[in-house]
Each structure stands twice: as structure tokens, then as C-alpha cells.
Amino acid sequence: MQCEMCGETVRGAPKLVRVEGAELQVCSKCEKFGTAVQQARRTDLVRPAAPRAAGGRPAPAAPSQYRKRDLFDYNDGDVVDDYDKRIKAARMEKGLSQKDLAMQMKEKEHLIRKIENHELMPEDDVRRKLEKVLGIRLIDAPETEAEKKTPGALAPTLGDLTIIRKAKK
Secondary structure, X not given: OEOXXXXXXXXXXXXXXXXXXXXXXXXXXXXXXOEEOOOOOOHHHOOOOOOEOOOOOEOOOOOOOOOOOOHHHOOOOOEOXXXXXXXXXXXXXXXXXXXXXXXXXXXXXXXXXXXXXXOOOOOHXXXXXXHHHXXXXXXXXXXXXXXXXXXXXXXXXXXXXXXXXXXXX
């Protein structure tokens, strides 16, 4: 490994220092130019140990069969605007108090009160619990495969408008 400050080969363990806000791995000579950092913040400094096969040799790397998930992959749909009314109506229909509902969901009563007063939008895990306990849907996602495949109304894009203008000339 090379010193990130002078470029010389680092003998022994590199020192992690902060120089003008940047964290660098440096040799023992350049250590005096910065402030020692107790814990590494950069995630690329710590590499997990390679799995070992029989005989102590590194195991061959398996091809990655999954891709990193995006935030939008977890999104089931949008929460409906009248979620508070739906929750309250379903709770009343089942004859539950806010306290009873909270106990069934293993959540706090205060949370249920805030959600029903439209002061707080339920997070995904709380929303799923509400849907399960009350037997309702709180998201605007299509329910069946046929609804998912139905194309919506197409609106003209900016590219469509330029084609229309050229056609009129």
C-alpha cells in the first residue's frame, strides 16, 4: 500500500489521519501532518475476509445473482389520502378502541391516535400491521394482475410536441 500523502510504500500498518478535513491513510513519516482518527469512517477501509475453502485457500467467488435494491423497489404504492377515515371506520366496525387496536398491533396508542387524526402518515411496517389487523387496503396499488397491465391514458411528451410543430410548417 502507498502513503496517500507522499506516495511511498507503507511499511507496517498505515495510520489514519485527518488533514484539512480529508481522512488519509499515511505512512509513519507523514502521520505528524494530520490529526489521528480513532475510528475509520470510510467503509472502503474495512474489507470483509474472503471465505476459505478446504486447505486454507480462498474459495472461488460466486457470481453475484442479485442486484442492489433501489429505494423505489420497496415502494408498494402510494398511501391513500383518506387513510385516517378508512382506519377509523374499520376500527369502529370491528368494535375496537384505539387502545385495543394498539395492543393487537403491538404499537403505542398515541401512534394510532396521531394516524387517525391525520397528523402522521403510517410508515410501511405500521401500514402493513393496520391492513392485516383491520382487513383494509391503504395503498393506491392495483390489486389484480389485469389492473396492473391496463395501460393508462398517454399524454403527449415534449418530443411529441416538436413533431407536431414540424408537421404544421
